[in-house]
Amino acid sequence: MAAVVAATRWWRLLLVLSAAGMGSSGAPQPPNILLLLMDDMGWGDLGVYGEPSRETPNLDRMAAEGMLFPNFYSANPLCSPSRAALLTGRLPIRNGFYTTNAHARNAYTPQEIVGGIPDSEQLLPELLKKAGYVSKIVGKWYYEEFPINLKTGEANLTQIYLQEALDFIKRQARHHPFFLYWAVDATHAPVYASKPFLGTSQRGRYGDAVREIDDSIGKMLELLQDLHVADNTFVFFTSDNGAALISTPEQGGSNGPFLCGKQTTFEGGMREPALAWWPGHIAAGQVNHQLGSTMDLFTTSLALAGLTPPSDRAIDGLNLLPALLQGQLMDRPILYYRGDTLMAATLGQHKAHFWTWTNSWENFRQGIDFCPGQNVSGVTTHNLEDHTKLPLIFHLGRDPGERFPLSFASAEYQEALSRITSVVQQHQEALDPGQPQLNVCNWAVMNWAPPGCEKLGKCLTPPESIPKKCLWSH
Amino acid sequence: MAAVVAATRWWRLLLVLSAAGMGSSGAPQPPNILLLLMDDMGWGDLGVYGEPSRETPNLDRMAAEGMLFPNFYSANPLCSPSRAALLTGRLPIRNGFYTTNAHARNAYTPQEIVGGIPDSEQLLPELLKKAGYVSKIVGKWYYEEFPINLKTGEANLTQIYLQEALDFIKRQARHHPFFLYWAVDATHAPVYASKPFLGTSQRGRYGDAVREIDDSIGKMLELLQDLHVADNTFVFFTSDNGAALISTPEQGGSNGPFLCGKQTTFEGGMREPALAWWPGHIAAGQVNHQLGSTMDLFTTSLALAGLTPPSDRAIDGLNLLPALLQGQLMDRPILYYRGDTLMAATLGQHKAHFWTWTNSWENFRQGIDFCPGQNVSGVTTHNLEDHTKLPLIFHLGRDPGERFPLSFASAEYQEALSRITSVVQQHQEALDPGQPQLNVCNWAVMNWAPPGCEKLGKCLTPPESIPKKCLWSH
Numbered sequence: 001m002a003a004v005v006a007a008t009r010w011w012r013l014l015l016v017l018s019a020a021g022m023g024s025s026g027a028p029q030p031p032n033i034l035l036l037l038m039d040d041m042g043w044g045d046l047g048v049y050g051e052p053s054r055e056t057p058n059l060d061r062m063a064a065e066g067m068l069f070p071n072f073y074s075a076n077p078l079c080s081p082s083r084a085a086l087l088t089g090r091l092p093i094r095n096g097f098y099t100t101n102a103h104a105r106n107a108y109t110p111q112e113i114v115g116g117i118p119d120s121e122q123l124l125p126e127l128l129k130k131a132g133y134v135s136k137i138v139g140k141w142y143y144e145e146f147p148i149n150l151k152t153g154e155a156n157l158t159q160i161y162l163q164e165a166l167d168f169i170k171r172q173a174r175h176h177p178f179f180l181y182w183a184v185d186a187t188h189a190p191v192y193a194s195k196p197f198l199g200t201s202q203r204g205r206y207g208d209a210v211r212e213i214d215d216s217i218g219k220m221l222e223l224l225q226d227l228h229v230a231d232n233t234f235v236f237f238t239s240d241n242g243a244a245l246i247s248t249p250e251q252g253g254s255n256g257p258f259l260c261g262k263q264t265t266f267e268g269g270m271r272e273p274a275l276a277w278w279p280g281h282i283a284a285g286q287v288n289h290q291l292g293s294t295m296d297l298f299t300t301s302l303a304l305a306g307l308t309p310p311s312d313r314a315i316d317g318l319n320l321l322p323a324l325l326q327g328q329l330m331d332r333p334i335l336y337y338r339g340d341t342l343m344a345a346t347l348g349q350h351k352a353h354f355w356t357w358t359n360s361w362e363n364f365r366q367g368i369d370f371c372p373g374q375n376v377s378g379v380t381t382h383n384l385e386d387h388t389k390l391p392l393i394f395h396l397g398r399d400p401g402e403r404f405p406l407s408f409a410s411a412e413y414q415e416a417l418s419r420i421t422s423v424v425q426q427h428q429e430a431l432d433p434g435q436p437q438l439n440v441c442n443w444a445v446m447n448w449a450p451p452g453c454e455k456l457g458k459c460l461t462p463p464e465s466i467p468k469k470c471l472w473s474h
Numbered sequence: 475m476a477a478v479v480a481a482t483r484w485w486r487l488l489l490v491l492s493a494a495g496m497g498s499s500g501a502p503q504p505p506n507i508l509l510l511l512m513d514d515m516g517w518g519d520l521g522v523y524g525e526p527s528r529e530t531p532n533l534d535r536m537a538a539e540g541m542l543f544p545n546f547y548s549a550n551p552l553c554s555p556s557r558a559a560l561l562t563g564r565l566p567i568r569n570g571f572y573t574t575n576a577h578a579r580n581a582y583t584p585q586e587i588v589g590g591i592p593d594s595e596q597l598l599p600e601l602l603k604k605a606g607y608v609s610k611i612v613g614k615w616y617y618e619e620f621p622i623n624l625k626t627g628e629a630n631l632t633q634i635y636l637q638e639a640l641d642f643i644k645r646q647a648r649h650h651p652f653f654l655y656w657a658v659d660a661t662h663a664p665v666y667a668s669k670p671f672l673g674t675s676q677r678g679r680y681g682d683a684v685r686e687i688d689d690s691i692g693k694m695l696e697l698l699q700d701l702h703v704a705d706n707t708f709v710f711f712t713s714d715n716g717a718a719l720i721s722t723p724e725q726g727g728s729n730g731p732f733l734c735g736k737q738t739t740f741e742g743g744m745r746e747p748a749l750a751w752w753p754g755h756i757a758a759g760q761v762n763h764q765l766g767s768t769m770d771l772f773t774t775s776l777a778l779a780g781l782t783p784p785s786d787r788a789i790d791g792l793n794l795l796p797a798l799l800q801g802q803l804m805d806r807p808i809l810y811y812r813g814d815t816l817m818a819a820t821l822g823q824h825k826a827h828f829w830t831w832t833n834s835w836e837n838f839r840q841g842i843d844f845c846p847g848q849n850v851s852g853v854t855t856h857n858l859e860d861h862t863k864l865p866l867i868f869h870l871g872r873d874p875g876e877r878f879p880l881s882f883a884s885a886e887y888q889e890a891l892s893r894i895t896s897v898v899q900q901h902q903e904a905l906d907p908g909q910p911q912l913n914v915c916n917w918a919v920m921n922w923a924p925p926g927c928e929k930l931g932k933c934l935t936p937p938e939s940i941p942k943k944c945l946w947s948h
Contacts, residue, residue: 047761050524050730052544052874054761064538070526202763202823202871249873256524257730259847287521287528289676349676373733373877375849397676399723400526403847 042243044256058218072274080108089298089317096434104341105472107438115437131305139183155192231280265336350416516717518730532692546748554582563772563791570908579946581912589911605779613657629666705754734845739810824890
């Protein structure tokens with residue numbers, strides 16, 4: 001089913017692309033890159049992925065005009081490490097965006113965290129600069145809290161994000177190339193929408209937020225076409241992790257037929273909607289079953305820019321251009337980490353769980369439920385269960401909901417286990433874990449007096465510096 | 475959101491249709507009707523409904539060229555009563571296709587059943603005959619068991635069904651109009667496929683069966699186009715009940731994001747994939763949120779034929795032509811019966827459960843699970859729970875998985891309850907239940923010596939006639 005294509009092939013491909021993109025100066029002109037990264041949006045939230053209300057006409061059209069990936073994954077089931085992985089092309093276990101304070105804990109970046117992405121990491125926009133790209137991030141993370149009316153859910157923020165994006169595209173369209181990273185957050189609780197969208201969805205406030213984002217993306221794609229740069233702009237849409245089922249039904253999305261959601265390493269936690277659009281380059285109406293990862297956007301973007309990824313470190317991202325342009329399938333595993341722990345791995349259609357955990361009994365009894373309405377005995381466990389000696393294996397084609405572990409005695413189990421074990425061993429032997437960056441918290445590190453605080457009357461005195469171990473509860 | 479359109483409107487519409495379909499004789503020529511009814515196929519089994527493997531290119535194209543209904547329902551969560559309702563346009567509680575041996579029991583038609591559809595019922599093909607239609611049923615139910623290799627899953631039956639259909643279409647195409655009811659059963663356990671399809675799906679044997687059916691439907695639509703009768707043939711695709719989750723993962727389908735499956739009155743038991751295709755009449759690429767029912771196919775087919783439904787009895791089917799041709803939405807409830815019991819009702823976005831039940835504890839402990847991996851406390855009950863005094867109400871837009879009942883104290887609950895109660899009372903006051911036909915079983919009534927049995931050496935002597943109450947366990 002899958003064909004591994006030798007690395008040398010990319011180069012021939014890139015030469016073709018570069019030639020096609022010759023600027024008026026005669027120099028090769030790499031395409032613009034527009035990355036649309038959603039926040040807590042689930043696999044099942046788009047009409048084209050089966051959301052029953054079908055309220056995403058612009059994204060559905062984007063899929064019809066481009067390529068849809070049903071088997072695309074985030075690098076982590078939580079926002080911050082997922083985004084750090086995208087920007088570095090490396091798993092959090094490598095780039096340091098994780099914790100060792102306890103095993104299998106999701107860590108992120110509250111304001112009191114001492115760490116962040118280490119300076120030694122090379123970020124995508126830094127690298128793209130070498131190829132002349134002008135980069136902009138719009139959205140999460142941003143300075144100064146923006147008011148969201150928690151009662152009505154009204155906020156104008158997506159419109160501001162949209163306007164920033166449109167202005168940047170207009171400004172840059174004449175001065176190729178650009179990299180625009182549009183990281184909106186309206187679908188992260190507290191979800192919000194602007195007045196024209198509030199109350200318009202069949203799905204409640206979460207749906208209003210989705211509709212406004214869908215509308216905004218429609219406007220961006222339209223602008224690219226109006227400016228006649230669509231065929232020179234690679235657009236990719238995906239999300240940072242699965243829908244946050246703890247926020248359903250009012251403020252959370254849908255993971256379709258998949259198990260559990262955000263924070264977990266079940267499919268609902270990490271399988272993402274993913275659409276690629278590049279008229280004239282990516283043929284319309286395609287579905288590609290390549291196992292993809294948000295980290296691939298790092299490597300693919302570099303390839304589009306004619307750059308090679310850093311060679312002094314392990315890179316987890318794959319160059320997806322053979323999948324995008326030629327419909328090829330490449331062998332590669334998906335690794336599901338939670339903090340310092342490799343919880344699961346997928347190879348082909350088989351997924352092996354080495355550890356299972358949703359959240360602690362203590363949390364669960366307090367009403368925090370990462371898998372509401374779902375319960376798979378021995379799988380959605382509330383203890384961190386060790387299956388490393390005898391992994392649970394699922395066939396994701398026959399059983400996308402991870403409900404029926406293969407029989408340990410079956411030939412299929414043995415064969416899948418042997419293939420996955422070999423790949424995982426290879427990964428673990430070569431792994432040089434990064435220094436964990438999310439172990440230490442300190443209230444003194446918060447930005448107590450940011451520039452402009454005088455005008456807002458919000459300059460505060462930092463408290464005494466007391467570093468302490470961060471508490472990561474799940 | 476919904477508009478009730480006066481009945482007189484249909485007539486004007488029909489005149490237009492009839493005029494457009496004038497035959498060469500000058501007489502109005504009603505369209506052919508091709509009804510594709512699946513067996514135990516679930517809402518989530520088509521690519522266009524979000525099945526991750528996306529292996530239904532022909533059905534997905536049918537949707538792209540026609541109209542997709544996300545909110546379409548079967549009349550019953552079990553095969554036989556669902557099909558009886560389709561053919562009569564009436565709920566099983568009216569047409570007698572149910573049991574009163576125990577409450578809320580799904581009854582069907584094993585060979586030892588004494589009853590069936592009563593002679594007093596008027597069946598769709600009988601009625602269509604009045605408008606000159608030639609009718610044919612291909613598929614379930616059929617005489618003489620056809621061999622399915624239970625080990626390999628190989629059987630040629632779908633190909634035979636396909637050939638029968640293609641031959642009939644070819645024969646009738648010159649002699650309009652025809653009604654072809656293509657009721658294949660490859661997706662009912664034991665699922666099967668013919669050799670060229672076996673092992674070709676990412677989803678295992680169930681997927682092989684789906685792929686063969688999808689391929690067959692592609693061939694039928696292609697033939698209609700080749701014969702230049704596509705614009706005079708109304709095609710509708712749907713299924714008889716939700717996927718049989720007891721047969722997953724090897725032999726059962728998917729109900730997408732919905733709760734439970736076949737046998738239950740949760741959405742997974744009765745919400746169905748539904749596609750309408752009629753080039754030149756139904757505009758391409760539409761989604762219609764009309765609450766539809768398989769019983770509507772009865773009334774809609776009659777309307778297409780220029781006939782009115784019988785006026786001497788209550789008909790539950792709605793004429794869907796305003797939805798199909800003009801994208802209109804009509805107010806109507808969906809009633810979820812299980813045997814003699816009205817379990818639930820949906821009106822607009824709100825669904826009220828008056829009773830909840832999956833199956834008995836006794837059954838469940840034996841491993842019969844209608845909701846594998848799913849468990850909603852107080853909802854997926856193993857006792858038949860009475861909520862008639864205080865129904866559980868869900869908002870299906872925000873919560874398609876029926877996981878979060880509305881708070882009894884909320885204004886939304888009160889408002890929804892009052893609207894649904896009024897419609898249900900109206901229904902129940904007007905209801906004249908049919909004589910239950912599925913109460914009595916008798917081994918003597920089986921077809922012990924059918925025509926041709928001599929040749930097969932299978933003529934048997936009937937046993938003594940001992941009528942007894944049928945045992946319906948869930």
